[in-house]
Amino acid sequence: MNRKRLxxxxxxFGSGIFQQVQQERxxxxxxxxxxxxxxxxxxxxxxxxxxxxxxxxxxxxxQSSRAIASHVSEYLAESAKExxxxxxxxxxxxxxxxxxxxxxxxxxxxxSQMAKQFIAGETPKGALKELKRLRKAGLAFTVDxxxxxxxSEKEAIEYFERYREALEVFGREVxxxxxxxxxxxxxxxxxxxVCVSVKxxxxxxxxxxxxxxxxxxxxxxRLAELVRIAADNTIQIYCDAEDTEHxxxxxxxxxxxxxxxxxxSYPYPGIVLQAYAKDSFxxxxxxxxxxxxxxxxxxxxxxxxxxxxxxxxxxxxxxxxNPLFEEKYLSDASFERISELLLDxxxxxxxxxxxxxxxxxxxxxxxxxxxxxxKDEFELQMLYGMAEPIAKAFxxxxxxxxxxxxxxELIPGMGxxxxxxxxxxxxxxxxxxxxxxEREVNHLLxxxxxxxxx
Amino acid sequence: xxxxSFRNEPLLDFSLHQERExxxxxxxxxxxxxxxxxxxxAPLLQGEKKGEGTAHQVRNPSLHSEILGTVQYAxxxxxxxxxxxxxxxxxxxRAVGFARRAEIIHQxxxxxxxxxxxLAALMVLEAGKPWGEADADVCEAIDFCEYYALLAxxxxxxxxxxxxxxxxxxxxxxxxxxxxxxxxxWNFPLAIACGMTVAALVCGNxxxxxxxxxxxxxxxAFGAILLEAGVLPNxxxxxxxxxxxxGAQLVANPATSLICFTGSRxxxxxxxxxxxxxxxxxxxxxxxxxxxGGKNAIIIDDDADFDDAVKGVLYSAFGFAGQKxxxxxxxxxxxxxxxxxxxxxxxAAGDLIxxxxxxxxxxVGPLIDEESQQRVLQAxxxxxxxxxxxxxxxxxxxxxxxxxxIFRDVPDTHELWREELFAPVLCVAPAxxxxxxxxxxxxxxxxxxxxxxxxxxxxxxxxxEQFAVGNLYLNRSITGAIVGRxxxxxxxxxxxxxxxxxPDYLLQFVxxxxxxxxTMRKGFTPELA
Numbered sequence: 001m002n003r004k005r006l007x008x009x010x011x012x013f014g015s016g017i018f019q020q021v022q023q024e025r026x027x028x029x030x031x032x033x034x035x036x037x038x039x040x041x042x043x044x045x046x047x048x049x050x051x052x053x054x055x056x057x058x059x060x061x062x063q064s065s066r067a068i069a070s071h072v073s074e075y076l077a078e079s080a081k082e083x084x085x086x087x088x089x090x091x092x093x094x095x096x097x098x099x100x101x102x103x104x105x106x107x108x109x110x111x112s113q114m115a116k117q118f119i120a121g122e123t124p125k126g127a128l129k130e131l132k133r134l135r136k137a138g139l140a141f142t143v144d145x146x147x148x149x150x151x152s153e154k155e156a157i158e159y160f161e162r163y164r165e166a167l168e169v170f171g172r173e174v175x176x177x178x179x180x181x182x183x184x185x186x187x188x189x190x191x192x193x194v195c196v197s198v199k200x201x202x203x204x205x206x207x208x209x210x211x212x213x214x215x216x217x218x219x220x221x222r223l224a225e226l227v228r229i230a231a232d233n234t235i236q237i238y239c240d241a242e243d244t245e246h247x248x249x250x251x252x253x254x255x256x257x258x259x260x261x262x263x264x265s266y267p268y269p270g271i272v273l274q275a276y277a278k279d280s281f282x283x284x285x286x287x288x289x290x291x292x293x294x295x296x297x298x299x300x301x302x303x304x305x306x307x308x309x310x311x312x313x314x315x316x317x318x319x320x321x322n323p324l325f326e327e328k329y330l331s332d333a334s335f336e337r338i339s340e341l342l343l344d345x346x347x348x349x350x351x352x353x354x355x356x357x358x359x360x361x362x363x364x365x366x367x368x369x370x371x372x373x374x375k376d377e378f379e380l381q382m383l384y385g386m387a388e389p390i391a392k393a394f395x396x397x398x399x400x401x402x403x404x405x406x407x408x409e410l411i412p413g414m415g416x417x418x419x420x421x422x423x424x425x426x427x428x429x430x431x432x433x434x435x436x437x438e439r440e441v442n443h444l445l446x447x448x449x450x451x452x453x454x
Numbered sequence: 455x456x457x458x459s460f461r462n463e464p465l466l467d468f469s470l471h472q473e474r475e476x477x478x479x480x481x482x483x484x485x486x487x488x489x490x491x492x493x494x495x496a497p498l499l500q501g502e503k504k505g506e507g508t509a510h511q512v513r514n515p516s517l518h519s520e521i522l523g524t525v526q527y528a529x530x531x532x533x534x535x536x537x538x539x540x541x542x543x544x545x546x547x548r549a550v551g552f553a554r555r556a557e558i559i560h561q562x563x564x565x566x567x568x569x570x571x572x573l574a575a576l577m578v579l580e581a582g583k584p585w586g587e588a589d590a591d592v593c594e595a596i597d598f599c600e601y602y603a604l605l606a607x608x609x610x611x612x613x614x615x616x617x618x619x620x621x622x623x624x625x626x627x628x629x630x631x632x633x634x635x636x637x638x639x640w641n642f643p644l645a646i647a648c649g650m651t652v653a654a655l656v657c658g659n660x661x662x663x664x665x666x667x668x669x670x671x672x673x674x675a676f677g678a679i680l681l682e683a684g685v686l687p688n689x690x691x692x693x694x695x696x697x698x699x700x701g702a703q704l705v706a707n708p709a710t711s712l713i714c715f716t717g718s719r720x721x722x723x724x725x726x727x728x729x730x731x732x733x734x735x736x737x738x739x740x741x742x743x744x745x746x747g748g749k750n751a752i753i754i755d756d757d758a759d760f761d762d763a764v765k766g767v768l769y770s771a772f773g774f775a776g777q778k779x780x781x782x783x784x785x786x787x788x789x790x791x792x793x794x795x796x797x798x799x800x801x802a803a804g805d806l807i808x809x810x811x812x813x814x815x816x817x818v819g820p821l822i823d824e825e826s827q828q829r830v831l832q833a834x835x836x837x838x839x840x841x842x843x844x845x846x847x848x849x850x851x852x853x854x855x856x857x858x859x860i861f862r863d864v865p866d867t868h869e870l871w872r873e874e875l876f877a878p879v880l881c882v883a884p885a886x887x888x889x890x891x892x893x894x895x896x897x898x899x900x901x902x903x904x905x906x907x908x909x910x911x912x913x914x915x916x917x918x919e920q921f922a923v924g925n926l927y928l929n930r931s932i933t934g935a936i937v938g939r940x941x942x943x944x945x946x947x948x949x950x951x952x953x954x955x956x957p958d959y960l961l962q963f964v965x966x967x968x969x970x971x972x973t974m975r976k977g978f979t980p981e982l983a
Contacts, residue, residue, distance in 0.1 A: 054909065057759075057909065058757050058759075058909035058910075061756075061757050061758070061759070061760075061909070062757055063756070063790055067756070067757065070910075070912075071757070071909075071910065074910060074911045074912055075911065148760070148761050149761040149764075149765065151761070151764050151765065151768075151798060151801070151802035151805075152798070152801035152802040152804065152805045153801075153805045154801045154805075155798075155801070155802075205802070205805050206805065206806070206807055206815070206817075208815075209468045209469040209474070210468050210474070210585055210586060210814040210815060211807065211814065211815035212471070212474065212814070213815075214815055244469055245469040248469060248471070318464055318465055318467075319461060319462055319463070319464035319465075320464055320467055
């Protein structure tokens, strides 16, 4: 591997992608819209960001316009001193008044619209139209079901039924579409147009590391049940990664189900690895070994990881060593190391590189090219609503781009929305640097190194 | 101020299979010792085990058929002898000094850390504590040692007061109080026994520990560690026995200076009364430190995050089967949220895993003994007559189990709403407004812990101001106070004294002495000379 040449190609290819994306801002950053303003203020005023995200978090739980109005005033009174536009949100207006009622309606509508940018629908049926639009635009999808914590077996069964419904609805409807034809005919990820991501901890209410054996057996049984439905409908399934407590259970369930005689030939079962975890390289090696033992390839989505704040806080409160890399560039570097490992083992796995970072993705694409690995041997994944211009730019370069599309109702959707907003507005956000701060392209395309993100 | 170098002992990380396996091995080892009849508690006087009385069997509350070991209770003569010998050791233990005693207590922590799985395993079996709870108990015990040792070091040097004044020298120093009697409960059989005992010892008070009879084995293990760490054998005595007998006798002894008790309100009151009577030969008032019960409430506001609130209530009410003084036994829900919250809570509570504490998956273990179980089952039966029960299921057999039980719409006049039951039994009631919810929560003889789940900044601010409890928790569970971070203790009928695990705690175990010297002689002062 010629590292110098690889870096040159990343710079060249990445610049091309940048050139395309800088024509348009993702809608989330468009300040002509309500949500774009929220994002802009969040990046300018740290205290507004905290208060606004807390308001977004509580909003769906509020039953009356009076409750909304009083929460708006409570959370945003301070910010309104600096951001005068907030007056139109009903800040400091008596919560019973007619004006407050109108303002609270507008706020709720604004937040709902913001949520809709990231959530494609409330139900599988309700999302069909949007999913069809994506496929027509040349983008594949995997569907994720948003929900509250699963606290009882009743809720676990409800989740299970929602997955069953999603598998059945998509399995029945999607193949009828004209755009269901493979986007890239030779691509293993396009053996089927339907892909569903399963959050395993939602399927068993007593899932915990102290209940390890039973968690694995109950979840294996329930996942197997879903995989049977998926197999009947030719649907690809990914098992999403979660936090450090749950991941060992999830990985074990994945091995038991897809290593079993029944599902050994099930095509490309997906697992997710998180590059921010210090042990992610070893985890990846173990997964590749599993694929070898299985005798049939698996799909591996590589992401940086979505639980950094929660896990870092929790580890420090417990006095544990942080299981995750503390610095962003270490996660970025880990992502690239694992990207190479996956591409080096492409006969055992279908790598799916999940990121919005043009550097990280360009690295994977150019490494593959240098190794002579075809564009039909791996895919790229991005979150729905986060970075359409980037997704489109890679798609135009003939890569398979799959969007991770959440479905669900507003209450559980809010937690997801807040995470997306945080991700977009964080000081370390690549999207923020790309679309808002408009940092130097050459700088953003540099190999991960200390302070490269600063 | 908490000592800045203090850090809490980290809990085990059970997401690592190695740590689960190590814990399981420790459990297997302790059970093997029990089967080989090697576990025995007996009075420990002058560094020697002196078992004279009959041996009582200790059973596993999760599995009554399993006998863990035997306890020999102290005799009445031993109780008197103890106080006499401790009084005789008072000067020797004082002379050791704060600094050296702090080192010894730090060494107690070192020894416990080395045996943490073994100690936790013993609590799993003897007290019916689920794995995570037992591990937390050991960590808290270690924390108490480290924290109090650091505090004691700071108390070592006499403090010069307002040294800028010339012609006068003012010095404040601390001296031990005298013989301390520590009476500890079975629910934190290591942490609380250890916290109270090392606080007394590190301050220079010769101490007798009378542990709850249900958890004598773990107390014996702790007693052995104290001596191994270097506590003078004549400065510490362990007297297993029945509280009403031995405990009362120790409290009444005129040579006792200090009584430190954690347990029920009834016994606490008796101690307070008994300690206040003065015998003719007695030249001191006894100081009494009490940590008693609670009837702790959590308020669920109508804008609460139910995911967090349900989880928080489950853990607060049913963790360790509700047998914590900090446990939640009342939930007050603002009416808009009442039915939805109650429904989610009830179903979630109904699915918690009830079973033997030695099974790692167990969330709700047994009650401490059959007597407790019968008392609670009777109280539930009685309450069923006048209350609506929304959750109740037959408990597993073989141990003293009670399944999570929830009553709804409980009126604030009902005894189940007002009296502490110490069980996995929860009362839920609606309130018209947040104000009403606070009023209901505060209408209690106790003031120990309380919680609020709300996302209204003004309601949270109101709770900070008005929720009358010693430990208030906002948007989290209300049990599991951590040494140094959440100094623990209540007021009203919940206790007397400073917060355990807090910066003021040790001041109750000493006498302050101020010495003032006029340094001016014939108009000459050293400072100006």
